Amino acid sequence: MGLLRSVVLAGGGTGGHIYPLLAFADAVKRHFPEVRITALGSPKGMENELIPPTGYDLRVIPAFQLPRSINLNLIRTPDRMWKSAHAAGKILDEVQADVVVGFGGYVSVPAYLAAWRRELPIVIHEVNVPPGVANRMGMRFTKNVAVGFPQQPQMAESLKDARVVGVPLRTSLTRLDRAALRPQALHHFGLRPDLPVLFVSGGSSGARTVNLAVAAAAKRLAHAGVQVLHVQGGRNDPFEVPNDLPVPYVVLPYLSDMQLGYAAADLMLCRGGAITVAETTALGVPAIYVPYPFSNQEQKRNAQPVVDAGGGVLVDNDDLTPEWIEQHLIPLARDRHRLAAMGQAASRYGRRDGDEALLQFVLEAVEKDR
Template identity: 55%
Template sequence: MTAPRVVVAGGHSAGHIEPAMNCADALRRLEPSAEITALGTVCGLDTVLIPARGYPLELVPPVPLPRHPTRALLRTPGRLRDSVLAAGAVLDRVRAEVVVGFGGYVAVPAYLAARRRGLPIVVHEANARPGVANRLGARMTTHVFTAAPGVRPAHATAIGIPLRPAITGLDRSALRGTARERFGLRPDGPVLLVTGGSQGARAINAAVSGAAPALRAAGVQVLHITGPRRVVGVPDGDPADSPYVVVPYVEEMHYAYAAADLVLCRSGAMTCAELAAAGLPAVYVPLPLRGGEQRLNAEPVVAAGGALLVDDADLDPAWIEAALVPLLSDPERIAAMSARAAAAGARDADVVLARHVLAVVAERRGHAG
């Protein structure tokens, strides 16, 4: 096969960009000559995350789609027209053979521009509740993939979320010693990893730092990723006894996962997928917004016995002392949850999706021939 020409469209948030880049990486592993172009906008993390992964980025005007009737909705048709024209110009210039969309501001113009040109469209939806962009894209193609079974539309195929090989191939036991040394943690004893996502979560930060005395008294070490703009002071106590390590951000999360025995975190789609793939049990605190979307993301691994759910309003130092400390002090229960989380995870979604994209290109060329 001569070099396939692929455009990936997934922008604005890391939850859209990361699966797109992971799929692109898998495409290059399967077909090193593949010419891959990423569509993005100046809104969000596109201009930061995509160039860092080594892919050419083409910018088009962002088109946020209002979820409810507002004045912004009246301005949408004009903005959408301009963005579709810009996306179409990119597709023509790179001679795209397929568009692979992951949702976000850039996906709708990419889908519409592709349809106008008769290009095949592949859609991947990471969330349990599809967004506006991918609901529209799914109507334009039979090539629709989701993270979990039961996600609309009915013709979608559940494959998981494309993840980095550093996560899917992680041997937590083998890396544990190195990872704990990296963060200044003891090699023995339970470690609680705390994270509120890339920006942190005030409620989680406050609850865990407030529970520091109880965690230390139980011999629990803490690796607390606060978020780059959030400040959490190191709680009082002897750090040589049970270290409480505070960092604003971790670039290579597989080290944090290897160091941990349990994670307390939000339940974004990428987080749920990564933790399950790594076989790392979690206590999920869904963001109490977006119609309960994050709760839906966590429910499959919770049902499998690999995680627990606690409402944001119920998370406080007292809950951590009453529920989390006993769990961290029970290695047999932690091990059982780890096995169940791993069984619920998907580790090959990047390759499965990339192979399908290449098959779509081959089919299109066959028809053209």
């Protein structure tokens, strides 16, 4: 591909920014093995744990925190922002970047600034409503905005002209046949094939309320014959689960092979992070969403359309108690027909081609903006 020789990807902080970046990098590599791929990260983000094992070139630039509201004066203000932009610019020059693709997170801002000063094409991928502060700033420098979900353009003025491309997901997920992998997944976790599996994950950092509520309901779940596969989350406190339960309750600190979790799951209990929602729907996993109650209610907006489509259930953070689990979650986990219908509705909403669609959009942008 003559137009594309070097791509710089920017996005960091939590898994929600990094996994789409990596999935997109894989798509670029698959189609254009010769293209140089560089990821920009910040010193403390999860990118430092997640990107090096993939073999992609991760360059860390100095971090700075943007205020929650933005205006153009901001560009004049913090020295640290320009220091970061300078560091990003040096990398763009060194790798002779043809395009910067940003996924949000603080590290995206210096990348957008540096690309803008060099008049390089910029593409922004945004999965939340309202868009994150970093991407909102980037939108001042480019009209090439892609979004993960069909409702986003109607929900935010700044996204009204965005292209809906879906969310780039890992190929271990986009190529997953859940039914085929299920026996291996159950065996892997030491779960039984004859009882339903509740898969609990609070997103890349974990969710304390979810963890504590499910752990407190461990006995009720076990006595109802519901097995639990509980991922605590990368940056969350441990919790206690009784060790004499009659059915398996498996606790893991973090799960890199999420395909095994999704293959084992009959029902998921999760937050409403955008990438999690993209994954559960792409894979047709029925889910109970417990949106994170802070950060602008963005997670409720992610999950609501899936629930409206019949693909899941919403419960408020404060309502997720052991009693709620007993009265609502357990009956659902034991109702195969309802789960099957929810799973089908979820997969009608989801899509698996976000990596390819974003690549197509980036190629068009590079062609147009050069």
